[in-house]
Amino acid sequence: MADQLEQIREHLQPFLDHGEGPVAAMTAAPRGKNTSIAAGGVGGLIGDRMVSGQVGRAEAVGLRLDSNMAIVLTDRRLLAFKVGFTMGGSIKGVDEVLGAVALREVDSIEAKRVGLGGNLVLAVRGGEPIRLECRVGRARELVDAYERARG
Numbered sequence: 001m002a003d004q005l006e007q008i009r010e011h012l013q014p015f016l017d018h019g020e021g022p023v024a025a026m027t028a029a030p031r032g033k034n035t036s037i038a039a040g041g042v043g044g045l046i047g048d049r050m051v052s053g054q055v056g057r058a059e060a061v062g063l064r065l066d067s068n069m070a071i072v073l074t075d076r077r078l079l080a081f082k083v084g085f086t087m088g089g090s091i092k093g094v095d096e097v098l099g100a101v102a103l104r105e106v107d108s109i110e111a112k113r114v115g116l117g118g119n120l121v122l123a124v125r126g127g128e129p130i131r132l133e134c135r136v137g138r139a140r141e142l143v144d145a146y147e148r149a150r151g
Contacts, residue, residue, distance in 0.1 A: 004138065007091040008070055008083065015081070015097055016074065024073040024145035026138040027083070027091065028120055030054040030065045031131035054131055061127035063099035070094075071120065071132070073145050078106050078122070109146045111139030 005025040012022055031054050058065045063080050070091060072079045080098035083091050107123040118136025120143075123129050 004070065004091060005072075008072065008081075008094065011083075011091075011094040012072065015079065015094065017076065020074050020076050022072050022074050023149055024142045025070055026120070026134060026142050027068075027070050028132035028134040028139075029067045029069065030058075031119060031133050057128045057130045058099070061105075061124040061130075062101060063124075063130070065130075065132070066098060068095075069098060071122075071142065073142060073149060074103075075149055076103055077101060078103060078109075078124075103149060106146070109143050111136055111143045 004027060005022060008025050009022060016022070055065050058080075065080070066082045068083055068085065070081045070083045072081060077100045079100045082095040082098055084093045084095055086092045101124050105125045107125055108121075109123070110121040112119045112121060113136045114133075118134050118139045120132045120134050120139040121129050122132070
């Protein structure tokens, strides 16, 4: 599994505060994206509805979601970025910041296995849980980093 923090680290500096350091990163998409793409027909409509629900939950706490995004945990914040990918699937750059939440405002981050993939569940103070599709191993690494950062 490629280390996505190392892939994105060189592109982060313009978006970080002075002295802020990234501790974990992973790519993700709103829950329902894969269903929307793969299912077609009625299944595609169900996936679209799932995606729009997660987008609404994220917007309620000051984040935007994108199908090409990375979640970055720093020692101070949880950030979401729209990213570009190489043909091989590595992160090749940061296109824009989709939002940032102070670490003290994040109530919990959980990793859950769902079928062959996983969900990253973000609970931000004042909002409903936001579910993102991802690789469960990467989600577990982000959860471990979050728990260390919260200390």
